[in-house]
Amino acid sequence: MQHFRHLLYVSHGTTDENEGLKQALSLARNNHAPLKVLIVCPDFPAEFPDYQQNYQESLLTITQARIQRTQDALKLAEGAVDVSIDFVSDKTPAINIIQYVLQHQHDLVIKEAESQDNRCGLKTIDMNLLRKCPVPVWLCRPIEHSHQQIQVAVAIDPKSQEQAAESLSRRMLALSRSLADSCSGELHIISCWDYEFEAYLRGNMWIKTSDDEIDQTVLRIHDEHRAALEALIRDSGISGQHLIHHLRGKPTEMIPDFVVQKPIDILVMGTVARTGIPGFMIGNTAENIVQKLNCSLIGLKPQGFISPVKAG
Template sequence: MRHFHNLLYVSHGTADDTEGLKQALSLARNNAAPLKVMVVGPEFPREFPNYQKNYETLLLEQVEQSIDTTKAALELPHDAVDIRLTLVADRTPAIKVIQEVIQHGHDLVIKEAEPRDKRGGFKAIDMELLRKCPVPVWLCKPISHSRQHIKVAVAIDPETQEPVTEQLSKRMLELSRSLADSCSGDLHIISCWDYEFEGYLRKNVWVKTPDTKIEETVLKAKTDHRAALLNLINTSGIHGPHRVHHLRGDPSDQIPRFVRDHKVNILVMGTVARTGIPGFMFGNTAENIVQQLSCSLMALKPQGFVSPVKAF
């Protein structure tokens, strides 16, 4: 199934883009979609106008060389993917990327994640794209495995009162299923639950609640959450092998730990947004998870999200 039709890859042009381009070219090939490569660089110093053209030419040549190297590594024929290059020099690269998306109808932004320390996470430009870009954002981190061994996971919250959030969850399941089918075939579905009042009820000296009643209530919370999760999976219509991981605890802790322990290569997750109005509330939970990730991330927003960035 084709999920994307007009892909945008963002490059700084000055670093080795091989890892990010591998994932971008693979996505373009699997979706039979064109790939536009946007080379984003700083504004060239006005004091050296005679050197600007040479500088821009060098940037494009470096990216073209990276594309050729990546095609060879993937054993892609020269014309397997329709690739176009464009160069933009600006002090606000994330804004320029989002404006490109809005003006030209791109439906996926792909970018190699900015280098960070060993704790994982993403840097400023990446986080700005996650917060404000109106289409899904794929942030690439190195994947050393062959495609047949790449692990795909999706993080789902089945307890929602809004149809738009349920729709997003189903889209995440469909997309992660498609990604898993193009990789190892196995899909890991993660969902976190908890009963926050358990500690309060057990320790409160003024309210004597029997342990059996507390345990019964906690078990019901777990059972209801799992039932909602399984119903969401069933109604999404996905097929194929998958494993459900029903984890107790804070998603900010549990999801990054699961990614590390199970050596997940690609995580699909949704972001929390105020739909229908300009601006974006990324959400503390989502942001805490993202800043701890050690894998590639595909982040989706609910339908109706409006970017605060204007097209022009």
Template sequence: MRHYHNPLYVSYGVADETEGLKQALSLARNNGAPLGVLVVCPEFPEEFPDYRKKYEEALVAQAEASIRSTKKAIKQKEGIVDITIELVSDNTPSIKIIQYVLRHGHDLLIKEAELLKGSDSGFKAIDMELLRQCPCAMWLCRPIAHSRQHIQVAVAIDPESMEQAAKALSKRMLELSRSLADSCSGELHIVSCWDYEFESFLRDSIWIKATDAQIAEAVQGTQHKHRTALEGLIKASGISGNCRVHHLRGKAEECIPSFVTDKKIDILVMGTVARTGIPGFIIGNTAENIVQNLSCSLMALKPQGFVSPVKAY
């Protein structure tokens, strides 16, 4: 299944971006889509106007060399993916990138994740700004050690939201993750978290005289309701194939990063915004806490109708 028709890869043109380009070229190939490459750089100093053109040409040349070497590394023949390269310079790169996406109608933004100092999880400020405000899907790449046939794909689903936009987003995430898994190991991990947050209060309160049996029934009822909603979403999505459902008890911001680490997940698909039509409405607290503890590549989707606070011009 082809999901993206106009992907964009963001490059800084100065570092080794082989890992990000591998994932971008592979994804463009799998979707039968051309790949745009946007080289983003700081504004060149006004004191040296004669060198600006050479500076920008050098960055584009570096990007071209990286693309050639990456194609060779993944044994992708010339002509398989049509590639165009463009350069923009600005001292607020996240805004410039989003404006470029809006003006050119890109439906997927691919970028290497920028590592926080001293950590192998979380994302730097520019990545978080893009997650919050970019209108299209985002793929933040981290190194994947496994061969393509062994890459592990997971999708994080919250079946409890009653908003139609959130339900539609969950179905899209399931369809996309199924397609990604089919192009990799073939196994899809579906992870969802539930909890009964009043259990400890009910057990410990001197004011409430609920029996252990009543509390256990309430906990089991919550678990069953959540699992039923999850299975309903999976069925409604129409996906099939090799799926493993992980119904975890606990807070999503704690359980999902631990699950990713324990199961050696390479790519996690998740939604980052659950409401639509509100300019400037940023990533939800739960989603933000999850992504700041992730150590894998992230495919982040927003619901149809999401409005970026950034204007195209």
């Protein structure tokens, strides 16, 4: 299934971003889509206007060489991916990237993740893209597995009260299924459940509830959540090999731990909690999860999300 047709890869132009380029070129090839490389760079000092053209030409040459090396490493045939390059200022990088997306109608932003500690967490520019960019954002981290062994996972909440949540979950399942099919073929579906009152109810002298009643309640909550999850997967229409990981506990703890233990290379998840509200912040649960991840992340927003950034 072709999900993206107008890809944008964000580069700083002066740093080693081979991993991000590799994932961007692979995705463009698999989607038979053109790839725009957007160099986000400092404005050249106004005191030296004669060197502005030389400055951009040097960045262009460096970037073209990196693209060629990456294409060679991927063994892409000449012309297999239509690649072009453009520039924007880094004075307000996230805003400028989002404006470029809106002006040129890109449907996916790909960028190397900028980590807080070189392993987990995300810096401000990446968090702002996850919060405000109207299209999916793919934040790349190194993948050590061969292409045929890449592990893909999707995090789903089948019991969300948001009206747009079911549609978003179906989109995430379809995207992750398609992505897994292009990699190992195995899709991991993660969903977390819990009954937070269990510890409070057991042995509480003020509430005379038997252990058997509590056990039955916990089992019912588990079964209801599992049934909702399986119904959502079934209704999404995805096929192929998939493994359901129905984890008990807080998503902010269980999902990052699962990603490390499996290990997962690419995680697909929703990153915004509401629709129709300009600039509504990323959901607390999602924000706490992404700050603990050490894998590549694809963040999707629900249909109807309104970016606070205007095309300009």
